[in-house]
Amino acid sequence: MPKNVESGDDTSVLQSKRNATRYQILVQIAERQPAVSQQEIADAIGVTAQAVSDYLRDLVEQGYVTKHGRGRYEVTKEGVDWLISQTDELREFVRHVSQNVIGQVDIETAIATTDISEGEPVSLTMRDGVLRAMSGATGNATAVAVTDACVGQDVGVTSFDGVVEYDMGMVTIVSVPQVQNGGSSAVDPDRLVELTNTHDLVAAAGTEALAASDAVDLDPDIRFGTVSAVQEAATKGLDVLLLATTDVLPSHAENLREQNVSYEVVDVAES
Numbered sequence: 001m002p003k004n005v006e007s008g009d010d011t012s013v014l015q016s017k018r019n020a021t022r023y024q025i026l027v028q029i030a031e032r033q034p035a036v037s038q039q040e041i042a043d044a045i046g047v048t049a050q051a052v053s054d055y056l057r058d059l060v061e062q063g064y065v066t067k068h069g070r071g072r073y074e075v076t077k078e079g080v081d082w083l084i085s086q087t088d089e090l091r092e093f094v095r096h097v098s099q100n101v102i103g104q105v106d107i108e109t110a111i112a113t114t115d116i117s118e119g120e121p122v123s124l125t126m127r128d129g130v131l132r133a134m135s136g137a138t139g140n141a142t143a144v145a146v147t148d149a150c151v152g153q154d155v156g157v158t159s160f161d162g163v164v165e166y167d168m169g170m171v172t173i174v175s176v177p178q179v180q181n182g183g184s185s186a187v188d189p190d191r192l193v194e195l196t197n198t199h200d201l202v203a204a205a206g207t208e209a210l211a212a213s214d215a216v217d218l219d220p221d222i223r224f225g226t227v228s229a230v231q232e233a234a235t236k237g238l239d240v241l242l243l244a245t246t247d248v249l250p251s252h253a254e255n256l257r258e259q260n261v262s263y264e265v266v267d268v269a270e271s
Contacts, residue, residue, distance in 0.1 A: 013086050014093060021047065022064075023086050025055050029065060029073050030083070036073045107158045112149035120145050122157060126166040129200070129236035133157055140165055169234035171256055171263035172199065173242045175249055176209045184211035191268040192216055192243075199241035203230050205252065206245030213243055227255050234261045 064079030123139030
């Protein structure tokens with residue numbers, strides 16, 4: 001290591017390769033002290049043993065390391081302080097990259113319908129409300145895989161091109177009276193079963209609505225958070241049958257209108 005190189009302590013490990021190496025050596029010494037093998041440090045950080053020896057000599061001269069004999073070194077308080085300052089800067093840099101850089105890269109998750117390798121172009125489709133990815137850029141909507149995946153596994157995709165073509169779902173809302181107005185007993189069970197057979201998902205909002213589904217041995221797919229869940233299912237192409245008591249029905253209808261989701265309210269009262 002040239003002797004005419006300034007110490008550059010005010011230059012971060014992100015800006016100076018020399019300080020990055022000094023940082024790694026100090027970390028290795030702190031982990032191994034007091035018995036420190038220069039060869040072990042060299043192997044750990046990927047430099048020669050001679051380079052480690054030169055850096056150690058410089059670190060001793062700078063007061064960051066104390067030498068207690070052959071193969072015995074210890075990081076001084078000044079060395080620890082320098083490590084802390086550099087670590088804080090590295091932590092801030094990682095936070096910036098995580099939040100402001102990586103966070104701005106759109107990565108979606110799809111289900112692989114074929115084996116997919118990282119970096120491979122894929123074609124995207126929507127089926128059963130789930131984004132699907134197939135090896136090869138042959139479809140109208142394409143992307144690039146950022147992870148490996150076997151058939152049926154989740155795969156990360158980015159660098160989108162084109163539009164995934166699918167039809168928005170429709171929401172059919174069954175109005176279920178509140179208990180003081182007849183509750184679930186006012187619902188025609190045959191008509192309810194008929195509607196169930198023509199929809200992809202069933203949601204129940206309200207106790208009377210749940211009782212109406214129980215009366216026909218129907219186990220709703222959605223029982224909680226129905227306002228957002230029904231809307232999301234429809235926007236992903238699924239037709240949803242929503243059993244809603246009259247007191248909560250307006251909030252569901254308003255949300256669907258705001259999200260431009262098509263819906264209709266049907267009357268399945270017992271005749």
